[in-house]
Amino acid sequence: METTPNLQVYDLGHLGLVASILDQIELVQTVDQFVGPRPGEKVSTGMALKAAVLNALGFVSSPLYLFSHFFQGKPSELLIGPGITPELLNDDRMGRMLDTLFEAGVTELFLEVAKSARKAFSFPVQALHVDATSFHLHGVYGGSAEEGQAAEEGDEALPIRISHGYSRDHRPDLKQWVMNLVCADTGGIPLLFAPGDGNQSDQEALVPLLARYRQGLELGEVVVLDGASYSQENLWALEGFSWIMRVPATLKEARALLHQAFPQEAWRPLLPGYRGLEVESGYGGVRQRWLLVESEERARMEGESLQRRVVRAEAEAQKVLGKLTARTFACEADARRALGEASARLPLHRLIYLGVQEERQWARVGRPRKGEQPLAVGYRLRARLEVDQEKLEEAGRGLGRFVLATNLLEREALPAEAVLRRYKDQTRTVERGFRFLKDPLFFTGSTFLKRPERVMALGMVMSLALLVYALGEWVLRQRLEEEGARLPDQKGRPTARPTLRWVFQLFIWVRLALLEDRPLVLNLAPHHETAVRLLGAQRYYLLE
Numbered sequence: 001m002e003t004t005p006n007l008q009v010y011d012l013g014h015l016g017l018v019a020s021i022l023d024q025i026e027l028v029q030t031v032d033q034f035v036g037p038r039p040g041e042k043v044s045t046g047m048a049l050k051a052a053v054l055n056a057l058g059f060v061s062s063p064l065y066l067f068s069h070f071f072q073g074k075p076s077e078l079l080i081g082p083g084i085t086p087e088l089l090n091d092d093r094m095g096r097m098l099d100t101l102f103e104a105g106v107t108e109l110f111l112e113v114a115k116s117a118r119k120a121f122s123f124p125v126q127a128l129h130v131d132a133t134s135f136h137l138h139g140v141y142g143g144s145a146e147e148g149q150a151a152e153e154g155d156e157a158l159p160i161r162i163s164h165g166y167s168r169d170h171r172p173d174l175k176q177w178v179m180n181l182v183c184a185d186t187g188g189i190p191l192l193f194a195p196g197d198g199n200q201s202d203q204e205a206l207v208p209l210l211a212r213y214r215q216g217l218e219l220g221e222v223v224v225l226d227g228a229s230y231s232q233e234n235l236w237a238l239e240g241f242s243w244i245m246r247v248p249a250t251l252k253e254a255r256a257l258l259h260q261a262f263p264q265e266a267w268r269p270l271l272p273g274y275r276g277l278e279v280e281s282g283y284g285g286v287r288q289r290w291l292l293v294e295s296e297e298r299a300r301m302e303g304e305s306l307q308r309r310v311v312r313a314e315a316e317a318q319k320v321l322g323k324l325t326a327r328t329f330a331c332e333a334d335a336r337r338a339l340g341e342a343s344a345r346l347p348l349h350r351l352i353y354l355g356v357q358e359e360r361q362w363a364r365v366g367r368p369r370k371g372e373q374p375l376a377v378g379y380r381l382r383a384r385l386e387v388d389q390e391k392l393e394e395a396g397r398g399l400g401r402f403v404l405a406t407n408l409l410e411r412e413a414l415p416a417e418a419v420l421r422r423y424k425d426q427t428r429t430v431e432r433g434f435r436f437l438k439d440p441l442f443f444t445g446s447t448f449l450k451r452p453e454r455v456m457a458l459g460m461v462m463s464l465a466l467l468v469y470a471l472g473e474w475v476l477r478q479r480l481e482e483e484g485a486r487l488p489d490q491k492g493r494p495t496a497r498p499t500l501r502w503v504f505q506l507f508i509w510v511r512l513a514l515l516e517d518r519p520l521v522l523n524l525a526p527h528h529e530t531a532v533r534l535l536g537a538q539r540y541y542l543l544e
Helices: 015-024 027-035 045-056 091-104 106-121 145-152 202-212 232-237 252-258 296-326 332-345 389-397 416-428 430-437 452-483 500-506 526-534
Strands: 002-004 007-011 127-137 176-184 190-196 222-225 242-247 274-281 288-295 349-361 376-387 401-406 511-515 518-522
Touching (some): 015 045, 015 452, 027 091, 027 106, 045 091, 045 452, 091 106, 091 452, 106 190, 106 452, 127 202, 127 416, 127 430, 176 202, 176 430, 176 452, 190 202, 190 452, 202 222, 222 416, 252 288, 252 401, 288 296, 288 416, 296 349, 296 376, 332 376, 401 416, 416 430, 430 452, 452 500, 452 526, 500 526
Parallel strands (some): 127 222, 222 242
Antiparallel strands (some): 007 511, 127 176, 176 190, 242 401, 274 288, 288 401, 349 376, 511 518
């Protein structure tokens, strides 16, 4: 904030856009009503949470660290409420807010906010994508076995366990916690957040999570899960759900299908670069359609990988051949049997028998005498190595293939193309959300808080930031398209599909000035006004 006797200048930037979205989804009202009144607090829990989300989406390298410093020089009273100064938004208030969120139940509270967002913007949802990721932590965390057992049984009053587990961040040396998200196919907007133990098994956690919050999610859409959740137990647990899952290639039935030869006329085109065919399955006692999919790009990449395997396998096979030809066998039959056994063990090659060479051992050095019998007779193999075309063809038959399953048996209701499309949407919904949360511009892949309870609450703040970002981007793109309006992209060309990150950067020089108590917004260009109007943020930029 810069001041003169009659002038105060505040850094407003894109924060008015974020504040407007938070207002429209009624974050403050929803949170304060959910947690109940807190007498004596100048900053309510809802206001503190709004400030935390503003901080999280504020383009700082360490969100939520040195909390009050973020609001220095920013119009906190405009963004959050009258009388809310940076001094009130201190680290102590942040800590108490995190504690209150944990006590209220972070998953239930997030679900209420997501319902409010869905009501405010009425975005369509055809599929829900479910997945999990890990966030590693620095520090020493403990926890009793009893606490962990109670948490597994669903006691919301107990915190998660911070522990070692499978690290998606490739940091197995650090303890971690797991974030579970359910995101809409529309813009990847999160509808459910739930923290999990650091050693959580996705196979055991994700389906029960869906079942537990089914009523709150108002499930009428197809649920999309990855192959980790495909098991006989989960298929039964998903009774009443409509689902799409990837079938693990380790299953005997899937492995046979992946390597089975089919005539060309059995295949049909799906999406560009994909073809597939359908079979019926009763795996786990559940009727379902299996869609065998073959990807051209994936087949090409796996074909190149197969050629590298052939080269590596040839080097290993040459060693096997060298050991065989160095041995002496008692008879030709033994030599041929050893050659056949070794050849059968080779993954991509075979050994071709060329004969044996007889070797005699004599009692003395020199030319044997006439009629002298050798002490022993041995046989040395002669053989060569070549690629086994049958093995190579079998290995290449499943290249680029994977199997999807759905319990929606009516092909007219969900054609094969839609099954593949909705599964592929996983990368632009929940997986994209995880990449966003681990981007240092917003959050960081590693966090440190003293207690697991606050880690859980921080996860809710992170997920709310994702909700606001994904919702804002989808709303802006929709309204740009509807009105035929455009915003400049990074090269100055008009676009109807800007990322919200770029729109935020466009507002970097926007300021709020108070000249003798008269408010003015500085550096506001026409494209800024378009974004403000389409996101409903006129109040924050004095355009009403």
